[in-house]
Amino acid sequence: xxxxxxxxxxxxxxxxxxxxxxxxxxxxxxxxxxxxxxxxxxxxxxxxxxxxxxxxxxxxxxxxxxxxxxxxxxxxxxxxxxxxxxxxxxxxxxxxxxxxxxxxxxxxxxxxxxxxxxxxxxxxxxxxxxxxxxxxxxxxxxxxxxxxxxxxxxxxxxxxxxxx
Numbered sequence: 001x002x003x004x005x006x007x008x009x010x011x012x013x014x015x016x017x018x019x020x021x022x023x024x025x026x027x028x029x030x031x032x033x034x035x036x037x038x039x040x041x042x043x044x045x046x047x048x049x050x051x052x053x054x055x056x057x058x059x060x061x062x063x064x065x066x067x068x069x070x071x072x073x074x075x076x077x078x079x080x081x082x083x084x085x086x087x088x089x090x091x092x093x094x095x096x097x098x099x100x101x102x103x104x105x106x107x108x109x110x111x112x113x114x115x116x117x118x119x120x121x122x123x124x125x126x127x128x129x130x131x132x133x134x135x136x137x138x139x140x141x142x143x144x145x146x147x148x149x150x151x152x153x154x155x156x157x158x159x160x161x162x163x164x
Contacts, residue, residue: 002038004027007029007034007036009029009032009034012031014027014028014029019035040107042074042075042081042084042114042115043113043114044084044088044118045069045070045085045088045115045116045118046089046099046120047120048119049122050095050127052140053141054070055071055136056068056137057071057092057093057133057136058129058135059150063151066134067148069149070154070158071088071092071093072088072089072092073092081116081118086099092129092130092136093128093136094128094136095126096122097120097123098120098121100119101118103117103157104117105117106153115151119164
């Protein structure tokens, strides 16, 4: 049950049980019957270009420490995914971007977050490694660090972006 033991409504003990035939077991409160749905988290990222290349960040945290990806992070409750991509890009690179459209939505078997990746354009700021990043670099399309990318979604989104 992903480390959850108690009901967020009444504090009763959670137990794992099936609700419908064919669906996975779910955490259910023994006391009040509350069903604690553990939905996937959403990550939002932005691919943008500066100085004739695609901007990538080298991660300063796990997972993927030291590997390359586009800036991104978790969408906060009540936040638009596009706004999260813009916020995360500013937090990680110092560059303010505006989202222009979606590149794709990426999900993988057994992986918790779904990843929404947006194409964006830089509108202000100078790239610098900030929160959770070791380095910020602009890579021309022909010299992307394919062998050092952090996640399968990074590779797939970059390929999709290049096909636009």
